[in-house]
Amino acid sequence: MTIRKAIAGGAAVLTLAGRLDTNTSPELERAVADLFQEAVSRIEMDIQELAYISSAGLRVLLSTHKKCVKTGGRLTVLNAGGMAMELFEMTGFTDVLDLRQRETR
Amino acid sequence: MGELTVAAKQEQLERVQLFVGEQVRGRLTARATHKVLLAVEEIFVNIARYAYPQGSGEATILCETGRECVSITFQDAGIPYNPLAQKQPDITLSAAERPVGGLGIYLARELMDSMSYRWEGGRNILCLEKRYERE
Numbered sequence: 001m002t003i004r005k006a007i008a009g010g011a012a013v014l015t016l017a018g019r020l021d022t023n024t025s026p027e028l029e030r031a032v033a034d035l036f037q038e039a040v041s042r043i044e045m046d047i048q049e050l051a052y053i054s055s056a057g058l059r060v061l062l063s064t065h066k067k068c069v070k071t072g073g074r075l076t077v078l079n080a081g082g083m084a085m086e087l088f089e090m091t092g093f094t095d096v097l098d099l100r101q102r103e104t105r
Numbered sequence: 106m107g108e109l110t111v112a113a114k115q116e117q118l119e120r121v122q123l124f125v126g127e128q129v130r131g132r133l134t135a136r137a138t139h140k141v142l143l144a145v146e147e148i149f150v151n152i153a154r155y156a157y158p159q160g161s162g163e164a165t166i167l168c169e170t171g172r173e174c175v176s177i178t179f180q181d182a183g184i185p186y187n188p189l190a191q192k193q194p195d196i197t198l199s200a201a202e203r204p205v206g207g208l209g210i211y212l213a214r215e216l217m218d219s220m221s222y223r224w225e226g227g228r229n230i231l232c233l234e235k236r237y238e239r240e
Contacts (some may be wrong), residue, residue: 021118021132021146022115022118022150023115023116023118023119027139035230052142052143053141053146054146054209054212055147055206055208055209055212056146056147056150056209058208059205059206059208062200062205063205065170065200066200066201069200069201076239082136084142087143087212090196090212090215090216091194091196091208091211091223092196092197092198093133095197095199096199096200096203
């Protein structure tokens with residue numbers, strides 16, 4: 001998995017690509033922990049280029065969402081693809097996460 | 106029928122998924138294959154984490170392509186554990202009420218058409234099936 005990070009005006013965009021699985025999800029946890037270290041709690045995660053996300057990835061999304069809420073911030077998950085969306089529906093994450101599709105770029 | 110035996114370690118996940126991917130190639134649609142690989146992660150990682158609390162051991166994965174479905178069987182000689190007896194998560198809870206985690210086995214069940222467990226000859230045997238789709 002690769003994580004591209006951009007910070008502007010106290011908000012961060014993490015663009016994820018590749019596989020978010022049991023073995024790579026700690027990398028995302030660290031990237032999120034780094035943002036909180038920098039007092040950034042408004043986070044957008046663009047997952048359009050994520051080819052694969054398992055329950056380990058869902059776990060990090062939920063824990064990040066919770067941390068953001070606790071610190072008065074917000075997590076927005078952008079551009080979930082078909083399979084990710086299906087997993088969000090199966091697990092009720094569609095009611096929990098702020099999911100958005102960005103306009104075609 | 107294909108068979109793979111690996112150390113029951115998380116690092117072996119991609120190898121196990123590659124093996125299963127090769128075994129089902131041409132049999133399942135891309136979407137069904139993706140679902141199978143997700144279920145494989147959830148089951149294999151569960152074995153890697155919990156089957157051998159005292160040390161290390163192996164897991165064997167068998168793939169069989171039948172007339173109606175693909176079946177993938179996981180075997181390990183670890184502590185007896187039936188993942189299907191695990192309490193189902195409540196997926197209607199709000200974020201604040203939800204525990205983080207505990208979705209893996211639930212997802213595997215949702216993604217596959219059937220899952221069955223038995224304890225036989227000192228081994229955990231978990232069998233997953235995915236039916237062929239006509240598209």
